[in-house]
Amino acid sequence: MVRALLLVAHGSRMTRSNDEIRAMTERVREFSSDGYTLIDCAFLELADPSIGDGIERLIQQGADRVAVLPYFLAAGRHVAEDIPAEVNTKIAEHPSVAIELLPYIGTAEAMPQLLADMIPSPDSEPAA
Amino acid sequence: MVRALLLVAHGSRMTRSNDEIRAMTERVREFSSDGYTLIDCAFLELADPSIGDGIERLIQQGADRVAVLPYFLAAGRHVAEDIPAEVNTKIAEHPSVAIELLPYIGTAEAMPQLLADMIPSPDSEPAA
Known part of the structure; x- marks a missing residue:
């Protein structure tokens, strides 16, 4: 059983912001490597890979179980509709x-x- | 000294999503009432109050120190530019x-x- 995790973030036009997600993914790898062979990230929009491409890539690397974790804070449209739609497409394909x-x-x-x-x-002083 | 905290979220067209932020604000109140007289939330867009109005409201309630906590996961444009711009306007006004x-x-x-x-x-079974 090859288990994989895909951390899904919103994505930004700012490269630095997307790189933060990649760095966070690296840290999650350190915290939870146990049992998860593959841990990667993907973006809903504005950055690559897309959610579908991210899932596809994990499957091509041999994953037979993929957990998708939305790095989102509230269930707005993205969480309630957009991410499930992309995930459901991949479920149907695989x-x-x-x-x-x-x-x-x-x-x-x-x-x-x-x-x-x-x-x-x-009691702290206000930041400068 | 009346200390206040303003939790700032993105905001959504979905009322339920904004209500989640209000519920989270309530939970933060429970976890950190110590020393903070006022704890409230505001939204960058799509919901009320705005960040400016949220800060204003706390000051009208007597706050002489306001900490603004962005409920955001990465430093995209909103965190890097939009929120500081709104906060800086209020700093200049007060x-x-x-x-x-x-x-x-x-x-x-x-x-x-x-x-x-x-x-x-x-080892867990996949969710249904």
């Missing part, structure tokens, strides 16, 4: 591969705590 | 209020681990 769409990260149990940890202590 | 723009949440140290925790165990 009936022998288990392709599953995971919940978007805005639903993570740890998110409120992560946000709270970003807030400066009430 | 020289007696300490308004500071915090790093966007994609930079959180805990983010790679949060992502890794979203990935199903390699």
Whole structure:
């Protein structure tokens, strides 16, 4: 069983922003290599690869199970409609591969705590 | 000293998506009420209040220090240009209020681990 993960981000016209997603993908590899042979990223728009191409590439590399993780914070149109549409197309094309769409990260149990940890202590000086 | 936090999200045409942000704001209130008298949210576009109106509202409620936390994952145009522009307008309008723009949440140290925790165990069955 070759398991694969595809992190799906929105994509930006700014190369630096897309490179951030690639760097985050690299860090997820470090945190969760256990059991996942392939971990890569794809973009809904404005950057390559597309979601379909990203899934396709993982399958060509031998994945027989692909988990798609939307790197999105709320279930707007992209999460509710656009990403499922692209994933469903690939599911139809590859009936022998288990392709599953995971919940978007805005639903993570740890998110409120992560946000709270970003807030400066009430005693701190304002940033310059 | 009345400290305030404004969580800034993108905004969506889908009401449910904006309501998610409001619910997350409520959860952040639970996690970090300590020292922050006011915690609210605002939207870059497609939903109300705007960032400017959100900051204004906090100041009208007595805030003399406002931290703005971008609920964004990567530094695309919105994070790099649009949000700072709106915040800077308010800084210019309210020289007696300490308004500071915090790093966007994609930079959180805990983010790679949060992502890794979203990935199903390699032994789990695919979702139906």
